[in-house]
Amino acid sequence: MLQRPPVRLTASGGAVAPHVGLSSAPAACAPTPPPGPVAGARRRWVAWAGWRHPGLLWACWAVLLCLVLWALWGAPQRPAPLTQKDIDAAVLRTLSTQTLPSATARAAERIRPSVVQVLAYGRDAKGERVERGEGTGVVIVDSGVILTNLHVVQGGAELVVVFADGSESAAQVTGVQAKDDLAVLQAASIPDDLEAATLRSTHDLNPGDGVVAVGFPFGIGPSVSAGVVSGLGRSFQSPDGQQELSNLIQFDAAANPGNSGGPLVTLDGEVVGIVTGILNPTRNRTFLGIGFAVPIENAAGAVGQPPF
Secondary structure, X not given: OOOOOOOEEOOOOOEXXXXXXXXXXXXOOOOOOOOOHHHHHHHXXXXXXXXXXXXXXXXXXXXXXXXXXXXXXXXXXXXXXXXXXXXXXXXXXXXXXXXXXXXXXXXXXXXXXXXXXXXXXXXXXXXXXEEEEEEEEEEEEOOOEEEEEHHHHOOOOEEEEEOOOOOEEEEEEEEEEHHHOEEEEEEOOXXXXXXXXXXXXXXXXXXXXXXXXXXXXXXXXXXXEEEEEEEEEEEEEOOOOOOEXXXXXXXXXXXXXXOOOOEEEEOOOOEEEEEEEEOOOOOOOOOXXXXXXXXXXXXXXXXXXXXX
């Protein structure tokens, strides 16, 4: 006879299901907890993309592959540091493909802003201004102090200097050193950017060293001629025989009337002498290959500066 299992009542009057032993029926398996919201969304997206839109999934893989390849081979690489061999090769390539200014051109360009034309004027019987002398000068102090030859300005009552920029100024003699045929001028007005020449001692000057003469031969200029130092400690007698100069630099750069008072410079553009005369055994006053310049040490004394 089957008996009905007892039913317990709760205090509230509800029934409680009878206890069933383990042997009475198999226990139900515990349900698997649902996936979290992130993991579930990821699986749903993969399922949707992979099964419903397989092309999109392959496109994503392709983009990822491209990014990896670009990172390995396409990303900008830091250039390797230059070696001395690379620098030497670049210099040789430049020298072989470009024409650089000559040493003479560089020297002339350096001295050019300091070279001036010197004009000496007088008055004729009618009182009209006439040219008495013409030569060259070089600015040795940027306040307008100019060095030239005494014989260039000696016959002039009025002096005019023409600067490298074409501007003109009246000038006056402020110093004379007759034994070296030198005169010092002071310009009344000067350009704002006037540059003084760099002076260099002749103590290490040697025969064969390259030199450049810059001036206004026959009024043409500024003209540039190049040559070498032919000798040192030379003597020269003026064409009129009234003066003998000593301790001169002999050079073979072309010089003619109008070059007097101009600078003789090294290939570095530094003044080592003041051109003062040329030797020509004939009556012609033209260059035959022998010119003379007063060493700059002597010229320094003309402006009251101690020698080097």
